[in-house]
Amino acid sequence: MDEQSRMLQTLAGVNLAGHSVQGGMALPPPHGHEGADGDGRKQDIGDILHQIMTITDQSLDEAQAKLVSNTDCIFSCSLFSAQGLSIRGAQEEDPPDPQLMRLDNMLLAEGVSGPEKGGGSAAAAAAAAASGGSSDNSIEHSDYRAKLTQIRQIYHTELEKYEQACNEFTTHVMNLLREQSRTRPISPKEIERMVGIIHRKFSSIQMQLKQSTCEAVMILRSRFLDARRKRRNFSKQATEILNEYFYSHLSNPYPSEEAKEELAKKCSITVSQVSNWFGNKRIRYKKNIGKFQEEANLYAAKTAVTAAHAVAAAVQNNQTNSPTTPNSGTYPARANYQPFPFEGDIKHRFKMSFSQSV
DNA sequence: CCGCATGATTGCTT
DNA sequence: AAGCAATCATGCGG
Numbered sequence: 001m002d003e004q005s006r007m008l009q010t011l012a013g014v015n016l017a018g019h020s021v022q023g024g025m026a027l028p029p030p031h032g033h034e035g036a037d038g039d040g041r042k043q044d045i046g047d048i049l050h051q052i053m054t055i056t057d058q059s060l061d062e063a064q065a066k067l068v069s070n071t072d073c074i075f076s077c078s079l080f081s082a083q084g085l086s087i088r089g090a091q092e093e094d095p096p097d098p099q100l101m102r103l104d105n106m107l108l109a110e111g112v113s114g115p116e117k118g119g120g121s122a123a124a125a126a127a128a129a130a131s132g133g134s135s136d137n138s139i140e141h142s143d144y145r146a147k148l149t150q151i152r153q154i155y156h157t158e159l160e161k162y163e164q165a166c167n168e169f170t171t172h173v174m175n176l177l178r179e180q181s182r183t184r185p186i187s188p189k190e191i192e193r194m195v196g197i198i199h200r201k202f203s204s205i206q207m208q209l210k211q212s213t214c215e216a217v218m219i220l221r222s223r224f225l226d227a228r229r230k231r232r233n234f235s236k237q238a239t240e241i242l243n244e245y246f247y248s249h250l251s252n253p254y255p256s257e258e259a260k261e262e263l264a265k266k267c268s269i270t271v272s273q274v275s276n277w278f279g280n281k282r283i284r285y286k287k288n289i290g291k292f293q294e295e296a297n298l299y300a301a302k303t304a305v306t307a308a309h310a311v312a313a314a315v316q317n318n319q320t321n322s323p324t325t326p327n328s329g330t331y332p333a334r335a336n337y338q339p340f341p342f343e344g345d346i347k348h349r350f351k352m353s354f355s356q357s358v
Numbered sequence: 359c360c361g362c363a364t365g366a367t368t369g370c371t372t
Numbered sequence: 373a374a375g376c377a378a379t380c381a382t383g384c385g386g
Contacts, residue, residue, distance in 0.1 A: 231365050231382050254375090275374085276366060283376065284364090 100203075103210040110217050112152045147220050155213045159206065166202040170195055234277075238267035242277050246285075247299035253282055 107113035173194060177186055234242075245263060246253050255263060260274045267274070285292050 233364065233383065273365080277364095279375065279377095280365070283378095286376095 100207055100210070103207065103214055106214055107155075107210060107217075110214075111148065112155055112213060112217060144220065148217065151213060151216050151220065155209065158209050162202060162206050162209065166199065169202075170198050173198065234267065234269060234273075238269060241266050242274070242281070243295065243299050244303060246278070246281055247296050248303045250296070253278060253285075 104113065174191070177191060177194065180186060233239075242263065245255065245259070249255070255274070255278060257271075260271045260278075264271045264274045269277075
């Protein structure tokens, strides 16, 4: 912040002072204001500069405060340190500026700098994609979007403020130059150069805003969308369903894509969550079969009961059938004994241990 | 507060 | 590309 102010002051100040001094020295002031006029004009420029700078600093501080409080006060340190970096970065490279492009791209991708309405959904989609799967966490999601909207609004108002300040400042300087042009010739190139300097300085301030906004979005994202942080145990019902499937397919606990989808629907979780669950379950079961024995028996009994019910229902439904119903299984709950499919091409040697364990 | 349970992530293998 | 193994980070009961 200090560095930036100094830069703006020195850069703009040197040039303005130079012109002012030149003008004052080379030619006498147009109106009869005595020698004090030259000094007065310098004073004017200095005042304006100071004014503009304080405005800019204030607004930047405000923006930062808002962005920080919007995410969390804890993160203010990272925000400010990041800004410090951005100041240094902003001073290098003028014309193409890859960093600015990166920031712009990110803001656009996050839906911050994009169109006002569609931005939210774009950000949501990006966020969902980043978090691994198409997860629709209803409550957290809307919360996230609300926060993102706040950030977007702050960003836009601040951006507008800077643009306005930039224009005002430019107009001021132009007016001053025009005034001076009555006393000495000022080439268009000189004016152009001045405007360029001003714009560059203001765009570096904008860059800070963008950097801060990016930071805020990243923090928001990591806090709301990192599923690991927001881990919640599945519902009792969901684990029941998953366990039932697992223990009734103990010889081959690898649900197909369709089976995963169905389980996901039943448990109201995502398919990738089902995959995670089975991955974890397989490895943990294999690691310590003994520990899971009780659970296995429990679910075996449970599925056996449901199977018995199913059989009973079937028998009741069509009594014409022969009484011997030899467990011709499609999904039937085969509790304790398994036919061990032992496919010749066992890709995963752990299937062996699953089969043996039963 | 500690330790275990558990869902998610990461890196590697096949 | 799917799964394993290790690991992380949180949830939860004692």
